[in-house]
Amino acid sequence: MRTTVSRRRFLQLSSLTGAGFIIGLGGAEGKVVNQLVNLSNLANPIGVTPFVLIDPQGAITIYNTKPEIGQGTFQSIPSLIAEELDLTLDQITIRQSGGEKELGADQFAGGSASIRTSYTKYRKVGAAAREMLVTAASQTWAVPVAECSTENGKVHHKASNRSATYQELAEAAGKLEVPKDPKLKDPAQFKLLGKAVKRPDVPLKSNGKAVFGIDVEVPGMLFSSIERCPVFGGKLLSFDAAAAKKVKGVQQVITCERLIGKYRFEGVAVLADNYWAAVQGRKALQIKWDYQGNENFSLKAYEQQLRELAKKDGVVDHAKGDFENAWSDAPIQLEAFYETPMVSHSPIEPMNCLAHWKEGGQLEIWTSTQVPFSIKNSFAKEYGLKPENIKVHVQFNGGGFGRRLYPDYVHEAVQLARKAGKPVKSIWTREDDTQQGPFRPMTFSAFKGALDANNKPIAFQHKVISPSISASSNANYDKTKSDGGMTEGISEQAYEIPNMKNLYVHADMHVPLAAWRAVTSTTLAFSHESFIDEMAVKAGVDPMSFRLSMLDGKQSDTKRLLQKLKQISNWDKPLPAGWGRGVAQWEFFAGLGGNVVEVSKKGEGIKIEKVYAVIDLGTVVNPDTVEAQVEGAVVMAITAAIKGGIQIEKGRTVQSNYHNNQILRMPEVPPIEVHILAEGGEKIKGVGEPGLPPLAPALCNAIFAATGKRIRRLPFDINKI
Amino acid sequence: MAAITLTVNNKQFKIDVDPQMPLLWAIRDFVGLKGTKFGCGMAQCGACTVLMDGNPIRSCSTQVSVAANKKISTIEGLSENVEHPVQQAWIELQVPQCGYCQSGQIMTTVALLKKNPDPTDEQIDSALQGNLCRCGTYPRIRKAVHRAAELMKSKPF
Numbered sequence A: 001m002r003t004t005v006s007r008r009r010f011l012q013l014s015s016l017t018g019a020g021f022i023i024g025l026g027g028a029e030g031k032v033v034n035q036l037v038n039l040s041n042l043a044n045p046i047g048v049t050p051f052v053l054i055d056p057q058g059a060i061t062i063y064n065t066k067p068e069i070g071q072g073t074f075q076s077i078p079s080l081i082a083e084e085l086d087l088t089l090d091q092i093t094i095r096q097s098g099g100e101k102e103l104g105a106d107q108f109a110g111g112s113a114s115i116r117t118s119y120t121k122y123r124k125v126g127a128a129a130r131e132m133l134v135t136a137a138s139q140t141w142a143v144p145v146a147e148c149s150t151e152n153g154k155v156h157h158k159a160s161n162r163s164a165t166y167q168e169l170a171e172a173a174g175k176l177e178v179p180k181d182p183k184l185k186d187p188a189q190f191k192l193l194g195k196a197v198k199r200p201d202v203p204l205k206s207n208g209k210a211v212f213g214i215d216v217e218v219p220g221m222l223f224s225s226i227e228r229c230p231v232f233g234g235k236l237l238s239f240d241a242a243a244a245k246k247v248k249g250v251q252q253v254i255t256c257e258r259l260i261g262k263y264r265f266e267g268v269a270v271l272a273d274n275y276w277a278a279v280q281g282r283k284a285l286q287i288k289w290d291y292q293g294n295e296n297f298s299l300k301a302y303e304q305q306l307r308e309l310a311k312k313d314g315v316v317d318h319a320k321g322d323f324e325n326a327w328s329d330a331p332i333q334l335e336a337f338y339e340t341p342m343v344s345h346s347p348i349e350p351m352n353c354l355a356h357w358k359e360g361g362q363l364e365i366w367t368s369t370q371v372p373f374s375i376k377n378s379f380a381k382e383y384g385l386k387p388e389n390i391k392v393h394v395q396f397n398g399g400g401f402g403r404r405l406y407p408d409y410v411h412e413a414v415q416l417a418r419k420a421g422k423p424v425k426s427i428w429t430r431e432d433d434t435q436q437g438p439f440r441p442m443t444f445s446a447f448k449g450a451l452d453a454n455n456k457p458i459a460f461q462h463k464v465i466s467p468s469i470s471a472s473s474n475a476n477y478d479k480t481k482s483d484g485g486m487t488e489g490i491s492e493q494a495y496e497i498p499n500m501k502n503l504y505v506h507a508d509m510h511v512p513l514a515a516w517r518a519v520t521s522t523t524l525a526f527s528h529e530s531f532i533d534e535m536a537v538k539a540g541v542d543p544m545s546f547r548l549s550m551l552d553g554k555q556s557d558t559k560r561l562l563q564k565l566k567q568i569s570n571w572d573k574p575l576p577a578g579w580g581r582g583v584a585q586w587e588f589f590a591g592l593g594g595n596v597v598e599v600s601k602k603g604e605g606i607k608i609e610k611v612y613a614v615i616d617l618g619t620v621v622n623p624d625t626v627e628a629q630v631e632g633a634v635v636m637a638i639t640a641a642i643k644g645g646i647q648i649e650k651g652r653t654v655q656s657n658y659h660n661n662q663i664l665r666m667p668e669v670p671p672i673e674v675h676i677l678a679e680g681g682e683k684i685k686g687v688g689e690p691g692l693p694p695l696a697p698a699l700c701n702a703i704f705a706a707t708g709k710r711i712r713r714l715p716f717d718i719n720k721i
Numbered sequence B: 001m002a003a004i005t006l007t008v009n010n011k012q013f014k015i016d017v018d019p020q021m022p023l024l025w026a027i028r029d030f031v032g033l034k035g036t037k038f039g040c041g042m043a044q045c046g047a048c049t050v051l052m053d054g055n056p057i058r059s060c061s062t063q064v065s066v067a068a069n070k071k072i073s074t075i076e077g078l079s080e081n082v083e084h085p086v087q088q089a090w091i092e093l094q095v096p097q098c099g100y101c102q103s104g105q106i107m108t109t110v111a112l113l114k115k116n117p118d119p120t121d122e123q124i125d126s127a128l129q130g131n132l133c134r135c136g137t138y139p140r141i142r143k144a145v146h147r148a149a150e151l152m153k154s155k156p157f
Helices: A073-084 A114-141 A166-174 A242-246 A275-283 A299-309 A323-329 A372-383 A408-420 A430-435 A469-473 A521-539 A543-549 A557-568 A623-642 A695-707 B023-031 B085-092 B102-115 B121-128 B138-154
Strands: A021-026 A031-035 A052-054 A060-064 A093-096 A148-151 A154-157 A162-165 A222-228 A235-240 A250-260 A263-272 A286-290 A315-320 A332-339 A352-358 A362-367 A390-394 A424-427 A444-451 A457-466 A499-506 A579-588 A591-602 A605-616 A672-677 B002-008 B011-017 B049-052 B055-058 B071-073
Touching: A052 A114, A052 A166, A060 A073, A073 A093, A073 A114, A114 A148, A114 A154, A114 A162, A114 A166, A154 A166, A162 A166, A222 A250, A222 A275, A222 A408, A235 A250, A235 A263, A242 A250, A242 A275, A250 A275, A250 A408, A263 A275, A263 A408, A275 B023, A299 A332, A299 A444, A299 A457, A323 A444, A323 A457, A323 A499, A332 A521, A352 A408, A362 A372, A362 A408, A372 A390, A372 A408, A408 A424, A444 A521, A457 A521, A521 A543, A521 A579, A521 A623, A521 A695, A543 A557, A543 A579, A557 A579, A557 A591, A557 A605, A557 A672, A579 A695, A591 A623, A591 A695, A605 A623, A605 A695, A623 A672, A623 A695, A623 B138, B002 B023, B011 B023, B049 B102, B055 B102, B085 B102, B085 B138, B102 B121, B102 B138, B121 B138
Parallel strands: A060 A093, A222 A424, A362 A390, A457 A499, A605 A672, B002 B071
Antiparallel strands: A021 A031, A021 A052, A052 A060, A148 A154, A154 A162, A222 A263, A235 A286, A250 A263, A315 A499, A332 A444, A352 A362, A352 A424, A444 A457, A579 A591, A591 A605, B002 B011, B049 B055, B049 B071
8 A cells, every 4th residue: 555644735725604624635646635614615515525524513524435335334434534533433424425536546445445455544544633633732721742632522631621522623723734644543442443333324224214326316307218239239220219209208218328348339218207107118119229240149159169269378377487397297187177157246226327417517426336436537538527527426335246346327327317408317127237247257267287296286277268357348458468357366376386387368258347246266266276176186185284285384374264264164073974065265366265165965956054254354444344244255156156147149148137147045045154364463455355256166165075076167056966 | 197095104195107107116206215125126136025014015016006005114114213123133233234125124024023923044034035135144134033023022013
């Protein structure tokens, strides 16, 4: 993380009515902004929206800069600031930021990045504010700073029995310089950080009051439903809207473009007084598409191409030692091929957006999104606006999982609102959401592993064959280079294998692709950690011992994680007949997690008896949230392992809704036991994603242990093993 | 179009809608209560669950005309200040993540506990298997249903 302390500066403004104290560490330049503002203007601040805001007559507001997608940032991010200010969450108002320049380019939710990149940065924001309030009090009372303390939103001077509220001190504090290196609180004194603090959004999500993107309305708005080409890559030829316009409530039928990555797909939108009328109108549309030959595309045939491409050498992702010679000289060689599917994100809140073009070139957007900063800036370019003329109201996201990193659905609404001359709310149907992508791509993997005469791993190769998420986003993608996004984690595992050469083979694809919770690690961990298991079996060594034997050299987070898994799962304790247990771990950019899964043979299939999960964090902000995230990651990973996945035939997505694109239901969820490794320190790993990748390989390794059957392709039918 | 009177949370609403419109959109867009959610439109996910005469139904797949003269209960009608035992259990166990499916989960649970004040895990699974949660809050929902059952014994609602 970049240190921003030395680049701080002040900004002070006076105002006509009322003065407040605002401190923020923000901006792409990492500047601290400290200013007095007219609080009556706060609903529409003049180019500055700070992290902390103290109204002398009222509330203390702290901004959450990371969209809340279920991962708990609405609690955790403001807590970083509130902790240093000795405030509890019931003493503050939390507001969601909307991509304002002053709050920084990292206003997004993705990559499990929120806490690991903000932990110290936001604590310093709070600590600086506290120091200024304390200094203001000490100057007012003419007492030494060291004799002042803070508690419950007040500065106290115990010797003279004086105290003042932050509100009373705000104006004086606002005139002070922001301390360059504010002293951070001793973690032993923490009241919020590291504690299972209740999330303030939970009551709102238990009584229907939480406002998601789909819930927002403004006067005079129209509802929209959009028909897009059912075949990926098709073009709009013509449409007849006569029948659609006869549906009562339908007002307009107009086109819009869906911008996703390098693609622009045209659609026909029906705008109506209410959503149901828009959907009925849409059904009555007559549209002619030019499928451009894409109607012959078959994912089954494409998979066969991937198998053929596996024969190519590919480009080198990572190499060490002399793989070729070590491989050819090795007494024991092993090869295997693994396959995984495309999958959808399928958050329960379908994509939606409300857009309103206001007079004077002002664009206002209400939506569930993971990327407000990016929307403000990329939309400014696309629509010829200044970023400050775009206001993004980030609502609670009804699930993100990577889908809402892509604002294609926001583009549609923005274009419709401009054309219609009215605010337009666009809501995708579940069928739209399931069939239009973007999807997490499949990866196919070809492995070579060799053991020496002592059954020690001596050479290893993981070759990934896949289409590319980056290629979907970037028209200038360079196919001749390796693609770190598609080889994620395969060269980052801590295992000490002396000779390694990992490769990537690119495959073209015309269907929009996307990051997905834990991205490519979700497929590569499955193949990689399953193959490691195959090597262990070949070596005749217990899979846990085999992994630990490759971590002998030095202490590592991975070693500690596996040792923890071994202990909590009673790894060495025999299981009942017909049971099996499997282990897997995965380290990648977002963090490190591991699972031990226990299964039993049940009739024709397999029952998942128990999942043990360990996540390694370094430092934890809310252990209860972390536990919930890991539970959820395990559930999502089981879905990805055993449910259908996306198929495309005749150019169209075969699946359409939850009946044929299933996600795990309650009776299918096994007991999940989560353990957190958090031994302190500033080297913090992510929470949202690392719980996911190790599940599929641990499950399949357990199935092998129970049945002797090696699963090399996802998804698989758990009821028929 | 037809004039339909809906009774939602013991209040009457006169609305003029296509009688085939799903109750979900009548509740959201005409009655103006947004706590009931759209997820799938074909009774697959349960996000739209409301109670009709006390029974959980999928409002996305129930025509509004069917709901006339019936008592509809939505999440907003459960309590004034989140004090319903099911809501209290949800908060105590910090069930929601994104929260989008939780109105449906809670309404299904309310109906379950009315009929079966002390359900087993299997009975909970059976009652809630029609309510999807993409965040994977299922383990906590199960615990929270047990906790709500416990709370309701001391504080019937």
